[in-house]
Amino acid sequence: MSHIDSIRKDFPILKREVNGKPLVYLDNAATSQTPQQVIDVIVDYYQNYNANIHRGVHALSQEATDKYEQARIKIQQHFNAKKTHEIIFTSGTTHSINIVANGFTSLIKKGDEILVSAMEHHSNIVPWQMLCERTGAILKVIPMSQEGELLMNVYDDLLCDKTKLVFCNHISNALGTINPIEDIIEKAHAVGAAVLIDGAQAAPHIVADVQKLDVDFYTVSAHKICGPTGIGMLYGKEEWLGKLPPYQGGGEMIAEVTFEKTTYADLPHKFEAGTPNICGGIAFGAALDYMNEIGFDAIAAYEHELLEYATQKLLEVDGLKIYGTAKNKTSVISFNINGIHPYDIGTILDKLGIAVRTGHHCAQPIMDFYKIPGTVRASFSFYNTMEEVDVLVEAIKRAKNMLQ
């Protein structure tokens, strides 16, 4: 990235120190940092036009409603949804998935089959298990290889006319694998199954075109793409969102209420009960603007360089093993060092100002697959530098000498 220095200046937090050392933030797969441009939008909202939306006739309410709805259009355009009302604001991916899993309760029956991939985040496993408990449907798993790639021939065998739903992440947060979702979606549709793709980990790196993918549901969390926490989206095809019952009852989601019967509001409001995260929605739009300004092609190319360089440098460390070596992966490196617990490495790195994640990364089945308690995960973003990779590698060598 030629203008990496000016990009880094956009992120005030990158200037701070941790334990007396310059912060090296490599936990981007858990949450990204927020540029000043997005922080300014948040401040502007509370300083100048904080008001509840959709109900007020007064100026502030109109202004807040306009900005919130403009953000929905930005999101629609970014993901190329056909209709604006196919974008539902949620609190994030977990909330989005729960809306769909809950909604399918009335559409699934005993003996139906639901497929999930072996590399799912817990938020894409547990809601389906709960759906199976409610309905008597059967959860089946698409297995993966040692490299962390889905076994697509087994997927072919699992698909049948009982398959009603397929769930898979676009990119694995624990391994970085980019899954072949085009193929997954096409094959699921061939047997009449609906597909939900969890795009939480993909949105920071790739622009998904939901119409081209022909995906039924796609989920995103704004806090992983330079936006604030507590806001995200559920994209759903109009025909599916029309079929699903609302998830929560309350204000905003109704057309008419009497004690005898309530009729629900049209999309998207049917799924948006109560006062939403108005400021968050507007800031979500601003975060997409920020990232589009840099450009996703430039981001992907630079992150690929970071990944290649970091992989090569890390593999020079004696006894270091990388989990997730798929041909097609993003800038996430999960690793362990012979005989050392990941938590111990993470603790020493923290003392040196380096933020990485240790543990099971909300994907315990992957850890069981490799028979390990967890990994150390360094995840890189477009605002990280090659120098930070060097700092990480030197710190790992130091930690290793202290612990072995």
Ligand SMILES: *Cc1c(COP(=O)(O)O)cnc(C)c1O
């Ligand atoms: C972060 C993440 C989630 C959960 O997102 P929340 O924002 O915590 O709801 C789900 N799936 C994947 C792949 C993720 O990376």
